[in-house]
Amino acid sequence: MFVRPFQLSDYASITKLFREVLSEECYEETIEAFAKQLTLDPELVLVSVLNEEIAGIIIGTIDQRNQGYYYRIAVAPECQRKGIGKALIASLKMKFTQRKVSKILVTVDVHNEPILPVYEAAGYTDNNFSRSFRHLRIVSGR
Template structure:
């Protein structure tokens, strides 16, 4: 499995992954944020590739020297294999390279169920950024 930057040729595979893994409402919000993040800074969108398949992806953003994990998605057949952790570590490296002072997890209604997973990675409750603003407003 390889974690790498998103490439335009990944678009249809990433879209299919998000449609498969996320609820319709979450997928629509994520696709909107995904498009905006690609226009701002595509280096903060990473994919996990296994062979020819995209099995996971993560969207991050930076706002005022703070890094945010916005959305992580891993194909159901590949969950609990360390792919989500590898994606968050890859994005963390990008944040460190850019001298981000703090890293937060966007804790919207769709991420609430996986906050315990982030805690298992060492994040604490004060690392969760709860806001009703969407990524397009937070980072814009």
């Protein structure tokens, strides 16, 4: 398994993965944010590849205050609990560190509340969780 930046040829596999693991409402929100992040800063969209197949994706963003956010993570059901989520989180953290963000936060909404233990296993605590009372969105940062 390895993690790399998103490539346009990944699009069909990623949308299939999103449909497989996200609710319809979450899928609609995520696909819109995914498209926006690809236009703003595609380097913050990473995929994991296992046996030449897309096994997971993580979408990050950086806001106007130079804070990095984990927006959404999705891992194929058959690949869950194999360290792929942690590898994606660690790889995006490296991107944030390279960009010298002032703080790294995990965006939390009703859709990703159940996967917070993955972030906790990666060392994040409640102090790193940014809870939103509205829909999550990708912001036009730097």
